[in-house]
Amino acid sequence: MKIAMIGTGYVGLVSGVCFSDFGHEVVCVDKNPDKIAQLQAGQVPIFEPGLEELMAKNVASGRLSFTLDLAEAVGGAEAVFIAVGTPTRRGDGHADLTYVMAAAAEIGAALTGYAVIVTKSTVPVGTNRKVAEVVAAASKVAFDVASNPEFLREGAAIDDFMRPDRVVVGLETQKARKVMSDIYRPLFLREFPVVFTGLESAEMIKYAANAFLATKITFINEIAALCERVGADIKDVSKGMGLDGRIGNKFLHAGPGYGGSCFPKDTKALARIGQEHAVPMQITETVIKVNEEIKRRMLDKIVDLCDGGVNGKTIAVLGVTFKPNTDDMRDAPSLTIIPALVGFGAKVRVADPQGRREGEALLPGIKWTDNAYQAAQGADVLVVLTEWNEFRALDLERIARKMATPRMADLRNIYSREEAAEAGFETYVGVGR
Ligand SMILES: NC(=O)c1ccc[n+]([C@@H]2O[C@H](COP(=O)([O-])OP(=O)(O)OC[C@H]3O[C@@H](n4cnc5c(N)ncnc54)[C@H](O)[C@@H]3O)[C@@H](O)[C@H]2O)c1
Incomplete structure (x- = not known):
């Protein structure tokens, strides 16, 4: 053919x-x-x-x-x-x-x-x-x-x-x-x-599937926010929920909000299609709003770790692509979080295995480094933003030794408070724990 x-x-x-x-x-x-x-x-x-x-x-x-x-x-x-x-x-x-x-x-x-x-x-x-x-x-x-x-x-x-x-x-x-x-x-x-x-059903399936997945992510992110207040751990909650065959464990990991080339634009487009046909997609519209709030909450976490002000602080960010194993930066949470940090006067040092080629133009005013250890040099806070494999098994002691103040915002929950403390981190915050 x-x-x-x-x-x-x-x-x-x-x-x-x-x-x-x-x-x-x-x-x-x-x-x-x-x-x-x-x-x-x-x-x-x-x-x-x-x-x-x-x-x-x-x-x-x-x-x-x-x-x-x-x-x-x-x-x-x-x-x-x-x-x-x-x-x-x-x-x-x-x-x-x-x-x-x-x-x-x-x-x-x-x-x-x-x-x-x-x-x-x-x-x-x-x-x-x-x-x-x-x-x-x-x-x-x-x-x-x-x-x-x-x-x-x-x-x-x-x-x-x-x-x-x-x-x-x-x-x-x-x-x-x-x-x-x-x-x-x-x-x-x-x-x-x-x-x-038929044609219409096929077109609809794609938007419905993406909006559903974005909803699942946003749901668990919102539950994570509540976990932080009530003393529950979102990792345990996700596990306990995900083992239910009706729910499933995929897309049930709390994080900094969905991004990427599809979910943000497809949820917005579905909301728009609903409006045009006078059938408002109320759940999807809420998901879009909550996802923006979640990204802002991540920023608050970093600011809190800097004792309320990031001006003049050095922040090491691990990962800028919207997820691991891609160089795609479209609508990545890093594009909301990093410019805000720079705007507040922070010095941002970044490491990403594939993000630099796209990211350089999109993220002005930051220092690109070759790896997590270089990024951590002299930093006041380490932010884990994208869970690339090479960030999952870091020598945390070595990282902590390089930092001015070893504090970690683990926005992908790939480490635990205990292992961070053992490695010498004075503060660890994750998402929903
Ligand atoms: N990226 C994903 O993970 C993904 C997954 C599923 C569906 N989609 C959908 O697939 C579509 C494409 O997404 P993408 O990420 O591959 O986009 P992309 O922006 O990476 O690629 C689009 C390409 O089309 C080319 N192009 C535009 N007009 C052209 C024309 N008239 N003739 C020849 N080339 C032309 C552009 O130069 C570009 O290289 C989108 O609708 C997207 O929503 C994307």
């Missing part, structure tokens, strides 16, 4: 590489000449474990290639995937569909024969029908549309794509179903669930 993948970001590149690994012939397109040049040179522009190797293997097999020329990729393709960004539109929280619609128009003009136009980007309900209108206005040939939202997690993207909990495909014709079934045949054969629905 010949596939064109429009957009080579976190989703498009992983999907393109994995489809080629399924045995399909994939041409990936991007508008960004730097990205295409890097990809053509065998370099992966993002940090995603395992991606470079899998990409090299499939390029070598001749099934995977990269181009700036959308028409070249789309001509003769049986399926054209749209995997461009859908960021929050400035001002109203709606998903910005500019890139999706621009891609749809270009695809329409480039189609040379029947193809299924598949939207992989996360898009509001009704978008696939609009994509169909835009493609139809530019196209002289027959086509179908399909909605195929993506659920991969950055940092585990290849495994998620190759061994998904489910694949969701919204479509309306048997012809499109045949094409989509052929594309996902390797997953059918291995009996991963593929859920066929």
Whole structure:
């Protein structure tokens, strides 16, 4: 099967590489000449474990290639995937569909024969029908549309794509179903669930799933705040709750609030869709508000550790990406917390295994260091913000010795008060304990 993948970001590149690994012939397109040049040179522009190797293997097999020329990729393709960004539109929280619609128009003009136009980007309900209108206005040939939202997690993207909990495909014709079934045949054969629905249901599933996960995180974060007041430990509470099969232990870890490229924008977009249809998404709207409060509470914790004022204090921050194993900084809690600390007059020293390339432009006025030990040098407070593996097993005694005042705000609960005290920390605060 010949596939064109429009957009080579976190989703498009992983999907393109994995489809080629399924045995399909994939041409990936991007508008960004730097990205295409890097990809053509065998370099992966993002940090995603395992991606470079899998990409090299499939390029070598001749099934995977990269181009700036959308028409070249789309001509003769049986399926054209749209995997461009859908960021929050400035001002109203709606998903910005500019890139999706621009891609749809270009695809329409480039189609040379029947193809299924598949939207992989996360898009509001009704978008696939609009994509169909835009493609139809530019196209002289027959086509179908399909909605195929993506659920991969950055940092585990290849495994998620190759061994998904489910694949969701919204479509309306048997012809499109045949094409989509052929594309996902390797997953059918291995009996991963593929859920066929209508277009609107597929679009809705993606937002409902992300809003639910954001709600679960926010729920446990709010319970954590109460735990701090009543003397309970959120780690025990999460464990006791999560063992209930109806609840489950995933997304039940208290932390500094959700961030990343999806949850913040998708919750806002769902709230907006609800408003437009006069069905307010009250739970989601509350989640968005509470998550902002949680990030502010983390700031208060750090200020409290500095005896009420961070002005002139040195703060070592471990981790700036929104989660480990990615270089993605979009809507990371660090982007709220660090600028506020800098604004209050703190000197911030940062270590992150992959965050610097993106983070340098986003976080001005801070000192980048190579590792946690360098970051801790002379610091008044150590803040654990992203739980990268290399921060999980630090020599805490060595860290404490390097600090001016060994105090720790462990916003991911990866250490305990006891081990921090044993290592020489005079104060330890976690989240919800
Ligand atoms: N990042 C994730 O973990 C994730 C997970 C599931 C779903 N999604 C959804 O997938 C979509 C893509 O997300 P992403 O993180 O990969 O975005 P991204 O910003 O990393 O990548 C988008 C890419 O599309 C390119 N592009 C834009 N318009 C183009 C055009 N007309 N032609 C060719 N290329 C074009 C951009 O240059 C960019 O490289 C979004 O809707 C997102 O919500 C993302």
